[in-house]
């Protein structure tokens with residue numbers, strides 16, 4: 137039998153006299169015990185119940201029978217016959233001596249088991265890192281082996297021109313060599329972190345890192361704005377690890393370590409799951425290359441098991457997550473909000489996205505909860521001496537808020553001022569964005585440092601921008617042709633809807649292009665798999681990822697050569713972020729907008745805004761887009777493949793849709809206990825039959841879905857044949873010397889692309 141009691145009763149019971157205890161012990165000999173001898177377990181209550189007045193909490197005990205002896209009138213308990221007494225009774229000398237208690241039998245709470253395994257693992261890792269340190273004590277003192285290994289371009293120029301593209305994916309390989317990191321000297325980093333940077337071959341800080349790191353280390357709140365791919369992650373990641381080393385690494389005093397180990401030092405919020413995963417990977421890599429650092433990172437994102445994340449959070453040093461899941465875990469946990477409110481760093485990555493639609497509500501809940509706890513703590517009664525000491529220590533832990541993005545757009549301003557309807561894609565200037573961020577975020581300082589390292593343009597320096605005009609219904613054809621013009625280019629294609637992503641990825645696959653899809657209604661594991669496969673060093677060099685804007689922000693994938701906007705982005709900032717997936721960390725890259733005639737004016741305006749030189753007084757609008765021309769003959773020769781591939785794709789998608797609708801109706805009918813016959817249902821008008829709104833589309837879908845298996849096989853065979861032939865350009869079927877054919881190169885079997893025979897005018901872009 138089990139029982140629950142209010143926590144207050146235990147406190148009263150604690151005041152019971154010694155005499156009473158003796159009585160209990162006497163009764164105990166007969167197996168009967170008092171309330172205080174039981175090993176009550178605290179019932180964990182969610183934080184949201186914390187505010188209920190006068191309620192101290194609940195405790196429970198399992199495996200006892202309740203007895204009410206007549207003499208004393210007090211409730212007594214008897215351990216149930218089949219239960220081990222050791223875990224039910226409080227630990228006393230007597231109990232410890234009981235030979236028959238089977239501890240193992242009762243200690244089997246699965247969570248406890250896992251925690252223990254975790255603890256053992258940690259112990260092992262700790263030993264390992266201590267061992268590593270013993271083996272190489274020089275690591276501690278020397279910043280890094282200063283080998284003469286300066287990278288090319290490492291001299292002169294602005295810092296960003298010096299940084300080489302070293303995406304973290306490269307770091308999966310074991311790093312042997314170290315590089316000269318003296319360029320970091322002025323930032324005042326610890327030798328351990330310098331060693332890590334050296335191992336990672338980050339010889340020079342980027343502009344944003346150079347500007348932000350000293351300010352954060354000096355204890356300031358920072359709003360950092362820098363172009364995409366400029367290294368913002370480490371601009372906050374390095375100071376966080378530096379703080380970790382100073383307080384919890386081997387440099388922290390034992391008192392500091394003990395006190396602080398129970399609470400995380402940083403909460404980093406990101407708008408998308410993929411970005412959160414990437415942040416954890418990047419900071420984790422820096423951590424694992426830093427001698428004496430063993431920071432525990434908890435990743436809290438939707439789509440993955442919540443229980444595991446809750447457990448990780450219990451002893452995390454750095455918490456990284458999306459606002460929805462972070463709030464879900466914090467609000468349903470016990471004491472988590474209070475622990476989290478003591479974080480040293482609150483980081484908002486891609487802050488303008490976090491502060492706008494979709495995430496805003498949960499972010500606000502998190503910010504309010506963290507601040508509410510702080511307020512409560514401030515309002516507590518006058519502190520005792522030791523509390524005063526602790527407060528002094530806590531003052532040094534006062535939270536720093538760090539806010540980063542490549543853009544701050546005016547839609548955010550409208551949103552925060554409560555006029556959310558007006559959708560502006562203008563980008564905010566420095567004073568506007570500061571004003572609104574200041575209003576919303578509870579910065580510690582009256583004026584956080586606003587560091588804008590790219591006041592003129594948010595676009596990366598190595599980025600080329602182009603526009604490809606075509607009819608609205610020709611976009612598929614132009615997309616495919618553009619890809620054919622760029623063999624061995626890793627491309628990221630953006631579309632504005634999930635259905636377009638599904639359709640385009642299948643269409644390209646049918647055309648023999650290794651295309652993957654990424655959108656928010658995919659299962660989380662499939663999402664991660666797509667990113668992983670696309671970014672793998674072993675991936676086909678012509679891989680294409682077709683994605684919604686879920687991939688627009690922050691994703692750092694090595695070697696994306698070209699970003700294609702199949703649909704025009706909805707806002708100027710989205711154009712910046714999408715395009716920023718290429719030309720990262722000093723590399724070069726291309727961004728191409730595929731544009732229908734009626735979109736051109738809007739696009740010119742959008743791009744003009746992005747390039748407006750806001751700092752130079754009156755914005756000077758220029759159109760930096762290069763107009764691209766594809767050889768029309770190539771386009772027309774590609775057309776038959778496209779027509780076939782479209783037919784196959786539409787038919788496959790229609791079949792999928794019909795079968796899932798049918799399944800749905802069948803299940804619904806089964807639940808209602810009625811028979812379902814799809815033909816009968818249609819006859820009775822259950823589905824639109826080609827008249828009225830959407831009827832035409834449905835009719836088309838129905839036709840597409842009605843292609844038989846044999847017809848489909850025929851279409852596929854025909855397409856396969858077309859794909860196996862090269863596209864014949866500039867060569868008259870009869871006169872091989874016609875057109876712009878370089879006969880010599882033809883004889884050598886060369887075209888400028890394995891898809892074409894003959895020379896296609898190169899896109900000088």
Ligand SMILES: Nc1ncnc2c1ncn2[C@@H]1O[C@H](COP(=O)(O)OP(=O)(O)OP(=O)(O)O)[C@@H](O)[C@H]1O
Pocket residue numbers: 299300301302303304337338339340341342345362363364365366367368369370541542689690691692716717720721
């Ligand atoms: N100091 C450095 N030297 C060389 N490479 C660096 C340095 N710092 C960061 N990088 C590389 O730059 C790439 C981009 O960094 P990061 O993802 O932090 O950019 P970001 O500014 O956050 O971009 P976005 O705005 O798109 O999120 C990373 O792959 C990283 O390897």
